[in-house]
Amino acid sequence: MxxxxxxxxxxxxxxxxxxxxxxxxxxxxxxxxxxxxxxxxxxxxxxxxxxxxxxVKEKEVNHQFQTWASLNTVTKFSEHWGIAADAHLRTNDFFQDNNFFFLRGGLAYIPNSKFSFTAGYAHMWLAPKITEWSTFSDENRMYQQVQMNTKSGNLSILQRIRNEQRWQEIIVNDVETGKNKFSNRVRYLISTTIPIFKNKKAPSLVLSDELLIQFGKDIVYNTFDQNRFFVGIKQSINPKLSYDFGYMNVYQQKSNGYQYDMNHTLRLFFYMNSSVAPTKK
Missing domain, CATH: 1.20.5 (Single alpha-helices involved in coiled-coils or other helix-helix interfaces)
Incomplete structure (x- = not known):
């Protein structure tokens, strides 16, 4: 079908x-x-x-011209122990106005020629940024650091990690408030010395960079604090004393997050290593 x-x-x-x-x-x-x-x-x-x-406000960069001079010393009082101390003076517009005065001291443990460990105290007197003001802001600071010196061929490489606890005095309308802003700051420095002449007494080229970042309850917009780049020459005056001289660019973010300082800095640092340790017989 x-x-x-x-x-x-x-x-x-x-x-x-x-x-x-x-x-x-x-x-x-x-x-x-x-x-x-x-x-x-x-x-x-x-x-x-x-x-x-x-x-959010537009980024603002303020260019400044500064001079920075310092003396950095390490004095050994025994085979592995010493006192580290340094003094700094930074001015604006090439010695025209004060920027800050700074003193730092610490106890250093130096196990060998490659490593050193230092901890201590520092104090800064920061000049007011407003022209009409006259009150300096005090900063008390504790610090701990590790430094390593190595060589790669004919290059000398210095690396340093420094941790700082900072109590910065708050000034309002040119008057001390008795209050402080606390922050913890971590710094990493790498510096390379490059010989450019066969004569060891001739200057060498120095390139360095240091990054600084900070943390704390009052650090809201500027965890990045600043970066310091340096290019210049380094030369020994005698076996215990040397200096470096050159240009440092300090790029710093302000606390409001959108303003920055670009500091064009002429830098002169002296370095002195000495010993008062008793000589071995």
């Missing part, structure tokens, strides 16, 4: 088409709702970013 192809009645076909249409409409509505939800989520995420972009 032969059966031809089965055909739905027209009424059934219309019902199936309606069901398919309703399913498609439900799917479209569901997709639109999903899209709407995703767009709302995206707007919720982007709105604070757009608002922040509208409120």
């Amino acid at each position: 032969f059966f031809g192809p089965f055909k739905f009645p027209k009424t059934c076909t219309r019902q199936i088409d309606k069901v398919n249409l309703h399913s498609k409409i439900r799917i479209i509505i569901k997709n639109l709702n999903t899209l709407k939800t995703n767009l709302l989520k995206l707007l919720f995420i982007l709105f604070p970013v757009v608002l922040l972009a509208q409120t």
Whole structure:
């Protein structure tokens, strides 16, 4: 018996088409709702970013010209122990205005010629930045550091990690408030001395860079504190005394996060190593 192809009645076909249409409409509505939800989520995420972009101030860089001089000493009183002490003077506009005075001292343990470990205390007198003010801000500082001296071929490489706890006095309207801002600052220095003449008494080229970052309750916008890049010459005056002289670029972020100081600095540092330890017989 032969059966031809089965055909739905027209009424059934219309019902199936309606069901398919309703399913498609439900799917479209569901997709639109999903899209709407995703767009709302995206707007919720982007709105604070757009608002922040509208409120953040444009970056400002203030260029300054400074002079920085210092004496850095290490005096050994035994085979492995010594006193590290240094004094600094930094001025603005090439000795025209004071920037800061700084003294630092510490006890150093020197196990060999490659390593030294130092801990101590430092004090800074920071001059006011507002011309009409006269009150200096005091900073008390504790520090700990590790220094490593190595050689690679004819290059001398100095690396130093220093950790500082800083209590910076807060001055308001040229008046001492009796309050301090505390922060912890970590510094990493790498310095390379490159001989450029065969004569050992001739100057060598020095390249160094130091990165300083800070942390604390009052450090909100400037975890990056500053970077110090130096290029210059280094020369020995005698076996105990040497100096370096050159250009240092100090790029420092201010506490508000959008202002920076670009300090173009003429630097002259002296280094003295001596010993008062009793000589071995």
